[in-house]
Amino acid sequence: NLERINIAELYVGRGIRVKQLRPWHGRGRFGIGTKYRAHLTIVLRKMQKAAYDALHPPLKPRGEGKPAPKEYPLRRRPHLPSGDFMPKPWLVRSQLDITAQG
Numbered sequence: 001n002l003e004r005i006n007i008a009e010l011y012v013g014r015g016i017r018v019k020q021l022r023p024w025h026g027r028g029r030f031g032i033g034t035k036y037r038a039h040l041t042i043v044l045r046k047m048q049k050a051a052y053d054a055l056h057p058p059l060k061p062r063g064e065g066k067p068a069p070k071e072y073p074l075r076r077r078p079h080l081p082s083g084d085f086m087p088k089p090w091l092v093r094s095q096l097d098i099t100a101q102g
Contacts, residue, residue, distance in 0.1 A: 004052050009043040 015037030024031030047055075 001046075004047045004049075005044050006047045007042060008045040009041075011039075011041040013039040013041070015039050 017037070018035045020033045020035055021030045022033045023029070024033060
């Protein structure tokens with residue numbers, strides 16, 4: 001069972017270094033660059049069932065949440081002091097039209 005496999009130990013060691021000639025400098029001049037390598041050692045172990053169950057408890061069944069509201073307002077429009085909605089700006093010819101309605 002792949003779910004019970006656990007990383008027991010992990011080691012990183014120094015590997016070889018490879019020198020390379022690359023155009024590091026301007027005007028087509030070359031410089032010596034170093035490419036580093038590493039040794040990686042991973043030790044895997046299979047976990048016992050009790051230890052696995054302690055780390056990963058079973059999921060709780062999902063209950064019913066709050067019921068969704070019937071309508072969501074897409075966006076709130078500003079109100080006038082009288083409680084009415086502000087008129088749409090492209091329908092208003094002047095500020096006098098707004099004050100005459102409210």
